[in-house]
Amino acid sequence: MVQASIGTRVPRLDGREKAMGASQYLADLKLPGMTQVRFVKSPLAHARIKSIDTSAAEALPGVAGVVTHADVPDTRVGEVVMDQRLFAKEKVRYVGDIVAAVAAEDLETAKRAVELVQVEYEELPAVVSAEQAMDPGTPVLHEEYPSYEVIPPAADAHKMMTDHNLCWKGMVKKGDPDKGFDEADEIIEDTFDIPAVQGSPIETHGVVAAPSQGGGGVTIWTSTQVPFGVREVTAHGLHIPISKVRVIAPTVGGGFGSKCQVWVEPMVAALALKSNRPVRYVMTREEEFEITQPRHPMTIHVRSGVKNTGEIVARQIRIIMNTGHSVMLAPIMVSLVTNAAGAPYNIPNLLIETVAVFTNLPSFSLVRGPGGPQAAFAVESHTDRLADVIGMDRLEMRMKNCVNPGDLGPTGQELGGVGLKEGLQKVKESIGWADDRPEGRGVGVAVGWYATLIGMGSSATIKMNEDSTVSLITGFVDHGTGNVHGGLPIFISNELGIDVDKINISSGDTETGPWDYGTVGSRSTYNHVRAVGAAIEELKREIRKRGAGMLEADPDEVEFEEGKVFVRSAPDKAIPLGLLCATAGKPGSQGPMMASGSFNGPPWPPGPDVEVALAIPSFGQPAFVAQAAEVEVDQETGNVKVLKIASACDAGFAINPIGVEGQIEGGTIQSLGMGLTEQMFFDDKGHLLNPSFLDYKVPLAPDIPEFDTIVVESQSDQGAMGTKGIGEAPVVATAAAIASAVSAATGATFDRIPLTPEYVLSRIEEAAATV
Amino acid sequence: MKGEAGMECTLNVNGRTHTLLVRPDETLLDALRDRLHLTGTKEGCGEGDCGACTLQVDGRAVNACLLLAADAEGRDIRTVEGLVQDGDLNPVQEAFVDSGGIQCGFCIPGMIMSADALLRSNPDPSDQEIQEALAGNLCRCTGYIKIFQSVRAAAEAMAGSK
Numbered sequence: 047m048v049q050a051s052i053g054t055r056v057p058r059l060d061g062r063e064k065a066m067g068a069s070q071y072l073a074d075l076k077l078p079g080m081t082q083v084r085f086v087k088s089p090l091a092h093a094r095i096k097s098i099d100t101s102a103a104e105a106l107p108g109v110a111g112v113v114t115h116a117d118v119p120d121t122r123v124g125e126v127v128m129d130q131r132l133f134a135k136e137k138v139r140y141v142g143d144i145v146a147a148v149a150a151e152d153l154e155t156a157k158r159a160v161e162l163v164q165v166e167y168e169e170l171p172a173v174v175s176a177e178q179a180m181d182p183g184t185p186v187l188h189e190e191y192p193s194y195e196v197i198p199p200a201a202d203a204h205k206m207m208t209d210h211n212l213c214w215k216g217m218v219k220k221g222d223p224d225k226g227f228d229e230a231d232e233i234i235e236d237t238f239d240i241p242a243v244q245g246s247p248i249e250t251h252g253v254v255a256a257p258s259q260g261g262g263g264v265t266i267w268t269s270t271q272v273p274f275g276v277r278e279v280t281a282h283g284l285h286i287p288i289s290k291v292r293v294i295a296p297t298v299g300g301g302f303g304s305k306c307q308v309w310v311e312p313m314v315a316a317l318a319l320k321s322n323r324p325v326r327y328v329m330t331r332e333e334e335f336e337i338t339q340p341r342h343p344m345t346i347h348v349r350s351g352v353k354n355t356g357e358i359v360a361r362q363i364r365i366i367m368n369t370g371h372s373v374m375l376a377p378i379m380v381s382l383v384t385n386a387a388g389a390p391y392n393i394p395n396l397l398i399e400t401v402a403v404f405t406n407l408p409s410f411s412l413v414r415g416p417g418g419p420q421a422a423f424a425v426e427s428h429t430d431r432l433a434d435v436i437g438m439d440r441l442e443m444r445m446k447n448c449v450n451p452g453d454l455g456p457t458g459q460e461l462g463g464v465g466l467k468e469g470l471q472k473v474k475e476s477i478g479w480a481d482d483r484p485e486g487r488g489v490g491v492a493v494g495w496y497a498t499l500i501g502m503g504s505s506a507t508i509k510m511n512e513d514s515t516v517s518l519i520t521g522f523v524d525h526g527t528g529n530v531h532g533g534l535p536i537f538i539s540n541e542l543g544i545d546v547d548k549i550n551i552s553s554g555d556t557e558t559g560p561w562d563y564g565t566v567g568s569r570s571t572y573n574h575v576r577a578v579g580a581a582i583e584e585l586k587r588e589i590r591k592r593g594a595g596m597l598e599a600d601p602d603e604v605e606f607e608e609g610k611v612f613v614r615s616a617p618d619k620a621i622p623l624g625l626l627c628a629t630a631g632k633p634g635s636q637g638p639m640m641a642s643g644s645f646n647g648p649p650w651p652p653g654p655d656v657e658v659a660l661a662i663p664s665f666g667q668p669a670f671v672a673q674a675a676e677v678e679v680d681q682e683t684g685n686v687k688v689l690k691i692a693s694a695c696d697a698g699f700a701i702n703p704i705g706v707e708g709q710i711e712g713g714t715i716q717s718l719g720m721g722l723t724e725q726m727f728f729d730d731k732g733h734l735l736n737p738s739f740l741d742y743k744v745p746l747a748p749d750i751p752e753f754d755t756i757v758v759e760s761q762s763d764q765g766a767m768g769t770k771g772i773g774e775a776p777v778v779a780t781a782a783a784i785a786s787a788v789s790a791a792t793g794a795t796f797d798r799i800p801l802t803p804e805y806v807l808s809r810i811e812e813a814a815a816t817v
Numbered sequence: 818m819k820g821e822a823g824m825e826c827t828l829n830v831n832g833r834t835h836t837l838l839v840r841p842d843e844t845l846l847d848a849l850r851d852r853l854h855l856t857g858t859k860e861g862c863g864e865g866d867c868g869a870c871t872l873q874v875d876g877r878a879v880n881a882c883l884l885l886a887a888d889a890e891g892r893d894i895r896t897v898e899g900l901v902q903d904g905d906l907n908p909v910q911e912a913f914v915d916s917g918g919i920q921c922g923f924c925i926p927g928m929i930m931s932a933d934a935l936l937r938s939n940p941d942p943s944d945q946e947i948q949e950a951l952a953g954n955l956c957r958c959t960g961y962i963k964i965f966q967s968v969r970a971a972a973e974a975m976a977g978s979k
Contacts, residue, residue: 061914064922065906065929067857067897074856248861248869248957249923299859299923300958331862526921526958704917708959712920715960739866739955747951750961 052540052701052767058532059546060297060524069297072252072269073328080254081110083314083327084156086146086163087337088138091172091406091732092185095134095145099164103148106162108155111321114146118316122194123283125275125308126661127204127373129194132283132312138167139187139371140406141732142337144310147317149325172732176345176368176403179211187211187371187404194373203377203661213369213402216380218388218457219657226360226395230351232435238424239798242343242368242726243719245413246744247525249299250329251338253311255318263290264315269298271305271525272564277556279308280315291315295554298525302716303412304338305525306566307374335737339411340726342379342402343368346387346424352432356446360395363387363425367417369402372409376402379410381662382497383417386778388456389425390466390495390670391447396456406732412566414713415496415774419720419781423799426492426782430789440786441474441491444672448493451760458653459664463760463768465696466493469672476692476754477674486681487689490786491674494778497665498771499567501647504577505560508538508585509640514609514624516542516585517550518578521559522570527773528705529570536702537575541582542589543607544623560642568771571701572667573645575766580643592626592636667764669775670696673714677787684807686722686788688749691780694756698770706772707755713776714753719745721781722800826886830855831899839886846870848886849896857897857926861955868954871927872896878934880953897926900933908978909933909971918967920958928954932968936975942968 063069100112115135122128134145146163150156173179173187188194192205207214227233254267263286270276273293281288298305310327318325329338344367351360365383369376384400433443449455451464470493477489507519518538524530530553535546553559563569590601593611597604603613612620627639650666652658676690693714700706723743727735736742761768785796794809822838828845829835830853837852849855849872861869863882870881873895900907906914909932919925928951935942935950942950947968948961956964 055917057914057917058919060922061919062906062910064919064925065897065910065914066901067926069922070856071859071923073860074850076854246957247921247923248867248955249859249921250861298921300921302957331864331867526923528920704963708917708920708963711960711962712958713960715962716957738864739862740864744955744957745960746955747961747964748945748948750948750965753960753962755962 052536053703054536055704056536056546057704058528059535059549059551060531071249071297071299072254072267075254075267075296077254077256077324080324080326081149081151081321082153082156083147083149083317083325084160085144086148086160086165088134088141088143088145090138090167090169091141092170093138093167094170095136095138096166096168098145100146102164103159103162106155106159108151109159110149110151110323111317112146112148112159112163113316113320117320118283119285121283121285123279123312124373125197125279125375126377127194127196129188129373132316140408142408144313147313149317149321172406174405174407174728174730174732176366176405179403179405182210187406211404213373213404214376214380215401216384216660218384218396218398218660220456220458221395223360223362223395223397227351229359231354233349233351234431234435235347235349236428236431237797238346238427240344240420240423242340242410243724244335244340244726244742245302245304247300247302247304250331250334251305251310252328253314254324254326255315256324257318257322258290258292264318265292265294266311266315267294267296268311269305270295271301271523271566272308273523273554273556274521274561275308275564276311280312283312284316292557295523298523301525302414303416306412306564307339331739332737335742336734337408339374339409341413342410342417342420344420346420348424348428350428350432352436354436356436356438356443358391358393358432358447361393363398365400367400367402368405368407368410370405370407370409374409374411377661379412379416381660383421384660385457385665386418386496387421387425389421390449390493392449392453393456407728414716415777418494418496418774418778419717422492422494422779422782423785426779427785427796430786431795441470441479444470444491444493454653455665457658457664458656459650459666462667462762462764463696463698464670465758465760466670466672469670469694469696469756469758472756473672473674473692473694476756477676477690486791487676487678488787488791489674489676490783490790491672492779492782492786494671494775495665495668496568496775496778498572498667498669499569500572500650500666502563502569503646504562504573505642505644506574506578506581507560507640507642508578508581510585510623510627512624512628514544514622515548515550516544517552519559520553521556521562522574523554523565525565527570527709528702529565529574532705533571533702534574534578537578538582544609548609560644568773571769572766572771575769576645577643580645581641584641584643588639588641589623589626596621596626667762667770669698669770669772671775671779673779673783675780675783675787677784677791679788679791679806681792681810684803684810686801686806688718688751688784690752691718692754692756693776693780694758695772695776696758696760696770697772698762699759699768700757701767701769703757706757709772710755710757710776711753713774714780715745715750717777717780718784720799721784725800824887827890828886828894829892830894831896841887843886844882845884845886845889846881849881855896855898859923859926861923868931869924869927871930871954873930873934876934876937878931897929900929907933908974909936912971912974913967916963916967916970918959918963924954924956928956928964932971936972940975941972
């Protein structure tokens with residue numbers, strides 16, 4: 047195989063086993079005596095629980111155990127505010143809220159046992175829209191909200207959220223918006239509605255749990271992006287020491303953020319402990335749709351003032367997030383969408399206010415680039431109209447107002463490399479922006495950005511093996527992006543001068559791997575390059591020292607390449623790397639050889655002249671995107687055909703080009719789905735009406751247009767070889783670009799996505815009627 | 818899943834014959850995964866919408882979750898495990914690995930079985946034919962772009978080796 051240089055095209059290391067069908071995903075795991083788990087779930091969106099009777103279920107032959115709130119400590123859990131119970135006790139707050147878990151010898155028996163659990167509910171009015179929930183006439187969903195505890199350093203901020211059903215709020219203010227609006231030549235205002243959509247990984251959630259050998263603890267296998275988060279919440283919820291909870295992520299089949307929430311694992315663990323047997327829960331696809339955490343539905347108001355010469359002088363944004371029944375990660379979500387809505391523009395006067403409101407729906411939470419696509423659809427559609435109002439070309443409007451290298455961001459922060467206008471220019475050429483087109487065709491463009499989540503803690507150990515291979519031992523997870531199996535081997539290969547196939551990887555086990563915050567927020571490559579880099583530096587020192595000893599030279603004369611160590615002046619007298627760690631009993635044994643490294647960092651700070659009230663104050667080291675689309679619209683049916691997409695994403699520096707392209711392509715197509723076909727439909731009682739791939743339409747192979755993948759490398763100077771997180775930014779602006787193109791093709795404007803044929807047609811007809 | 822498995826069923830899988838006891842309502846997917854321990858074929862939805870369970874029955878790409886084990890008797894069933902020859906990946910598998918067509922990998926066995934079935938019957942497909950042949954295989958990670966490139970690379974490799 048290949049000794050890789052940074053930036054070369056190297057297939058990922060686990061590709062072969064995946065192509066063979068040999069990778070072990072959660073549902074492939076089998077433990078002796080393993081039982082099957084099903085949940086008892088609430089059929090009502092809002093109700094008090096009067097009684098729970100599990101006796102008939104427990105008596106059913108083949109049932110190994112049943113657990114309810116009575117079987118677990120009376121403790122609330124959560125990742126910021128601890129508002130969730132493992133099993134519902136006083137109330138259920140959404141359709142699908144979990145009341146009990148059953149383990150049985152087989153799935154059929156488990157399903158029958160679920161039906162035998164008797165739950166008596168007193169139905170309460172269900173609140174499904176944020177607007178309803180904010181009305182003081184509706185029920186309070188979390189009566190005890192101020193009394194919940196928090197995980198530091200959230201510092202009781204939730205106690206200040208006193209408005210009716212308010213979960214969280216945040217704000218950014220820069221300059222003097224009132225004054226800015228006074229200076230404007232034109233002011234326009236728009237309101238946009240974006241529905242809930244799902245990440246929908248092809249592998250559903252799943253958990254296997256078993257009591258630990260020797261007792262007192264539990265081992266959990268789970269399809270997760272955050273094994274250490276699972277460990278912490280499980281330990282807290284079940285009152286077990288952290289060190290007695292072992293969490294292992296097997297091969298994970300996609301997550302997109304839905305596997306960042308810690309949620310069903312403690313429940314399944316409780317069942318393993320009560321029944322004293324291994325238990326297995328694999329989520330059905332219907333459950334994946336109904337009870338996991340989708341993207342936040344939002345209503346976004348945007349008001350901007352612009353000068354006739356094209357400068358946007360003031361912008362005011364109000365974002366209302368329907369956050370569903372639980373806090374989960376709402377404080378983080380509020381930060382992310384508020385930052386995303388700041389968008390990569392130089393606007394001197396800016397006010398963004400965001401609220402997250404409880405409702406009786408699934409808990410909306412982190413899905414790839416949380417808040418990004420919603421904010422971009424609103425801000426970019428609105429910015430198109432600003433351009434139209436003053437008669438400026440829409441793309442020129444972006445060139446006029448977007449940030450340049452060296453500019454500060456919307457929260458006054460330093461931006462690192464800014465490859466935005468470079469991307470805009472490239473998509474402009476790729477899509478043929480200025481070309482003549484027949485009627486019914488149009489082009490649109492949209493810009494966006496998303497953070498690299500720097501810090502939060504990553505670490506790694508790397509050991510040399512006697513056969514001149516190295517083993518990387520980490521606590522983080524590759525859920526498909528290639529962060530572990532794609533980019534890191536290239537990095538290590540380049541640093542140590544060994545082939546990529548001489549690198550073994552062990553990841554995602556909290557017992558063997560050092561602590562890691564998890565694969566979230568596009569943080570992996572940046573943070574792991576720094577943590578692994580630190581380990582490698584120490585290993586290199588040791589290689590030089592031991593090599594110098596064995597070759598009788600000075601350490602700075604020692605080189606290593608192609609798995610061998612040699613003195614620079616005598617390369618023909620090389621010895622294998624593995625000889626440096628030859629174990630006891632062998633001649634010249636120097637003992638085992640390994641090194642560890644870690645990296646942490648504070649949240650990216652905002653600038654001094656901006657007022658920020660956000661848990662994550664600022665987008666750091668952001669990746670910028672410029673995305674363009676060409677569409678053809680059938681004016682009689684409203685059907686939109688996307689002819690081409692050009693997606694330019696600034697990844698800073700592409701250590702792993704195949705991986706970076708994969709993220710750009712995958713993210714862009716997910717956004718295409720949001721733009722045209724994806725929507726979760728809830729009725730007014732909080733039931734999801736389309737919990738299947740038949741009725742929830744994700745992009746299929748025939749839907750993919752001509753595609754131009756453009757990797758922009760702005761080479762940030764802020765660590766980790768200038769690389770930026772690229773997992774999320776590509777999902778941000780494509781839906782907006784498509785809406786922009788449809789608007790150009792038809793003359794209509796759009797206040798919501800997806801652009802279904804019915805909606806497009808209705809807007810075309812409205813536009814014609816007002817002419 | 819073990820239940821009352823009282824019905825004898827003989828399945829010819831990857832060139833080998835297996836006689837097993839199944840439930841009358843047991844799908845081919847469950848029989849392969851749970852009784853023959855061939856876990857390469859995945860379940861993504863259990864209702865024929867996602868294609869993760871695609872395998873080949875008599876050379877045609879089929880959703881194993883929609884076929885009863887009993888109805889697969891007497892047919893030539895091929896799973897992803899059967900593509901490997903003497904430890905080597907077949908050209909379609911090789912192309913997916915080299916072209917970056919694999920991210921999380923969960924859709925990949927089904928995707929490869931569909932692509933392999935296409936190329937056996939249509940060795941030089943157009944881009945549109947490739948897209949349509951994969952219409953029943955959902956992927957959420959790749960956006961399909963490198964999957965199409967993988968199938969194109971496989972077609973070229975297979976043509977080149979003739």
